[in-house]
Amino acid sequence: MASIVSVSNLSKTYASGFEALKGVNLEIEEGEILALLGPNGAGKTTLISIICGIVNPSGGEVTVNGHDVVRDFRQTRAMIGLVPQELTTDAFETVWNTVSFSRGLHGRKPDPAHIEKVLKDLSLWNKKDNMLRELSGGMKRRVLIAKALSHEPRVLFLDEPTAGVDVSLRKSMWEVVERLRASGVTIILTTHYIEEAEEIADRIAVINGGEILLVEEKNALMTKLGRKQLRVDLAQPLERIPESLSSYNLTLEDNGQSLIYEYDTSAERTGITALLATLAETGVRLRDLSTRQSSLEDIFVEIVEAGR
């Protein structure tokens, strides 16, 4: 697929001397959902801010649909919607006015029908005449999303959109995201809820210390780095691993109540059948079996730790 956002060799050093980005390269494909993961202070927000035009880059370049974000800012910013991390709203404005204001700022003529649709999609329609200060945190978050969608962007940046949002609302927000993706909008999101990225993203980029450590298809990443664990709960505890099982990479846990077997899902043979057969031969009686796949979170921690 063609890339819609292209970041090349982007760097940013703040006036304080802090180097937030160190030569970042990133291609974002049209129509995909890209999750940008990274610990606090990794450079996620700086990267988004430069693409959106809020912060000037120190070096390198960014293009959106072939237009340079500094030189052709009118074209690029008209295509982009941004939902910031902080809940920043004009306390005394009404929902309707603030969303209409956003549309105007992006140079679009008023379109009450579109604003109505956006508000209804985000279950904000019955709050349209309320002042923003009267809204709960979750509703303010949705207002920010409505503002970002007011001008029908092709690329949407969601900077930690579900921070402080309750479970049901989070679900309905992801439904909105799914619908947007279905309509062809490219979505870039940063999140701390890694399971969210796991659930919703097509590709994952990991950033730390101002550098992109990895960009990969989510599924490929999960398979490549995904290790699986087989947990064998024993009927009677073992003091140590029997001699006959020494060829397997086993560890004993829970005071000898469980055997843990680590294996690679992408390997030709996982070795599970052989292990179970050997267990039976050795006379070890099993109480229960369970497997666990390493989550994106484990993978993420692994990558960031390795990068240190």
Place this chain on the structure above:
Amino acid sequence: MNIEAVKSIYFFEMARTRRTLLQSVVSPVISTSLYFIVFGAAIGERIQQIDGVSYGAFITPGLMMLTLLTQCIGNGSFGIYFPKFTGTIYEVLSSPISMLEIVLGYVGAAATKGLMIGTIILITASLFVDLSIAHPFVMIFFFVLTAVTFSLFGFIIGIWAKDFEQLNLIPMLVVPPLVFLGGSFYSVDMLPPFWRAVSHFNPVLYLISGFRWSFFEISDVNPLASAVIILAFLAVCMSVLTWIFRTGYRLRN
């Protein structure tokens, strides 16, 4: 040119004025009336005329300037500072608008509000004293140019200010002395020679003097000098703003 965006910012700012209509409109009417009662009636009784103009009429242009400067600086600075303070500035910065368009929206609204209030004061004043405007076009020239220039000046303060203390520093500490000592309520000819000389270094004296000339054809300094001073200050503000846009000073850094 992103006209929609300029309109959006302008009307957004004007809506803020509408929400605070009472303090925006009623308060200048009350304070002007108070000035007329105190200066016009109480003190004016003893001064009566300056250069053939009744004291009440004489102070009207000064009062208009006093309010115009305070309002324009206040609105110009608050309009851009507040989004910076709350963080909503992100939206303006990530919109397809040039800095010129941002200025047109914010400064246009601040100047409009200043002009509205100035006009209200003029109308209020005309209820107390007989007013005639000798040179209406010159009056409008000074009126509009001052409003625009000081709204720009306010805008610069709003970008520069890092907190409310700094935001209020110039409007509260610098402007009132300049306006009061700039001959709002007296002719500098009434001062001792030393202070008269010092007054000529006060740029606001030129504004008030030129503005007053357009009403009564009396002035402390040559009206042409007044026009030059205000145009020069406008040029300074525009140069500073150009520098701000080019460097992204305190906005995009």
